[in-house]
Amino acid sequence: MESNKRVSIIDVAKKAGVSIATVSRVINQNGGYSKETEERVRKTIEECGFTPNVNAIGLRTNRSNSIGVIVPDITNEFFARIIRELDTFLLSRRYSLLVCNSNEDYMLENMHIKGLAEKHVDGIIYISGQNEIKEISEIKNLPIVYIDRAPKNAEVLILSDNETGGYLAGRELIAKGCTKILFLRDIRYASTIRSRKEGFIRALGENGISFSEELEMSCFPEYEETRGVMERLLREKGCFFDGIFTTNDMMALACINVLMENRIKVPDQVRVVGFDNISLSQFANPQITTIAQDTKELALHAGETILKMIEGKEIRKKKTIIPVRLIARGTT
Amino acid sequence: MESNKRVSIIDVAKKAGVSIATVSRVINQNGGYSKETEERVRKTIEECGFTPNVNAIGLRTNRSNSIGVIVPDITNEFFARIIRELDTFLLSRRYSLLVCNSNEDYMLENMHIKGLAEKHVDGIIYISGQNEIKEISEIKNLPIVYIDRAPKNAEVLILSDNETGGYLAGRELIAKGCTKILFLRDIRYASTIRSRKEGFIRALGENGISFSEELEMSCFPEYEETRGVMERLLREKGCFFDGIFTTNDMMALACINVLMENRIKVPDQVRVVGFDNISLSQFANPQITTIAQDTKELALHAGETILKMIEGKEIRKKKTIIPVRLIARGTT
């Protein structure tokens, strides 16, 4: 509490009776010192409570030991889970996470990117929202790993096996006897959503079920918006389907609630499958059958990959696909 | 893409035909330069795409323009919302957020704190979990703002008006005719929870309703745990109550689901009020009546306060109470 001055490598050197170069060598385990010297220096460091000044290190080495993460909405449990895993993993590798919430707002995002560049982050992990990602000029030749979605010129991408996800959803519904299945998708028709549709249609095809335009609906993938679409559909066309596959769990929940309010039984009359396996899907009543994305694997791969890139290693696998799995619950 | 070298203040100075001191002055708007010089320097900065090296600045000034946030679980929407607000606010003040997920794990938390100290954060915002917070020795004389809960020796604290929250919950239940109200609380009996109970009992008292031991239950405040407690209660004692006040929304949801599974109607037979107003409470069916904590105000106050402290200003108000409000919905 007394001296406001941090202890520096110089203090340690003096106290240990060696040069700062030697202290530095010990800290970085660069070799070139005797066992006894090392012992003494380490002890002194301990005694002084010395911690290296990262600014000085950064200035010398041009590294900051921090990684920026850009995410559309940290409030979304799917993204939050990825960040939590990243945080834990990177901490173990002595890296910190600079979290940036883009809020799907272009301006905010630009400011954040500029901030990250100024902060000299060693790399960026870009967890996309639904939009296509813009080209990032401010941070050229900085390692970037994309999760979920990427711009054309992206180098490294990690995503879930969306095609299989769609396939599993379709198969589950069919196995439970559905023949007229509604496909309710995010209106922003990103490649991941397209993959889910492809897998879904593959499942239909394998079972001799055809897919028609009128079975595909789209809306902004939030609770209220989805409710609106379902209510209108029921009012105008009635319940002409016996299954629904939605591209996220929130949409599934909205559908289920609207169906129940209309005295349509789930899963007896209509079966529903969502996507993501956010916790809400297991607290709902009935619990929602869904396709689980493996956020832990997604995060771990992203973390390991960005560290490799930072270390200058060549990344062979530009695109990593993480498996998904069906979690069958009460709505099917 | 060509030159790997970042442009420095020296490059700008040369190109603009002035000294680095002048460039520095312009950047920091410290005055002491002519309009023309400023103009020229700014233009040059623009042309070169110069961004200051924060490591160098940090080394000189001992500031990092970054703030650490320690949070028990970023996956919890309540915390995530605070972080999102903080992020946006601090970005506007040119600060970055180093997010640390403590996972309620002592070891992790210690490592994070050490990391923050090494990173030279300018301040720390400590969003408590349920536990009492340990004393932080690694980061003495660093500004810390606590949200929600604080250790004995804490300086600055920002929290919701929990007492009023409990009071409003009690009053709402009573107003709807409840006379035997269960108080289901977080088993970790933190001061915030105690305040909620006090407010709740005050409401009862004002209406001539007594509170007895057998009406208070406690459990680990998660979905499954709460379900277990409710199931056992119903099995052993039956439904001897006509209202429930839980200390968070997840617990409320668990209660509601168990009640409905036991053919007990909500809100007809039992009315329920939760706490926090996480989004789940409005997606549930029926929608959950709850006490809303104002995460935005919480975050804004914390952000403004920490910046003041960083600027060395004296904080008069050591403890700030943020109002809460009742959101009446379907379960009452």
Added chain:
DNA sequence: ATGAAAGCGCTAACAA
């Protein structure tokens, strides 16, 4: 095995 010293990019005190 160890030390001396240059220099990373910047701010601020001092000089002009």
Added chain:
DNA sequence: TTGTTAGCGCTTTCAT
């Protein structure tokens, strides 16, 4: 109004 310069704490090269 502008320039010169010391030095923040560290890594690294070159001597020894």
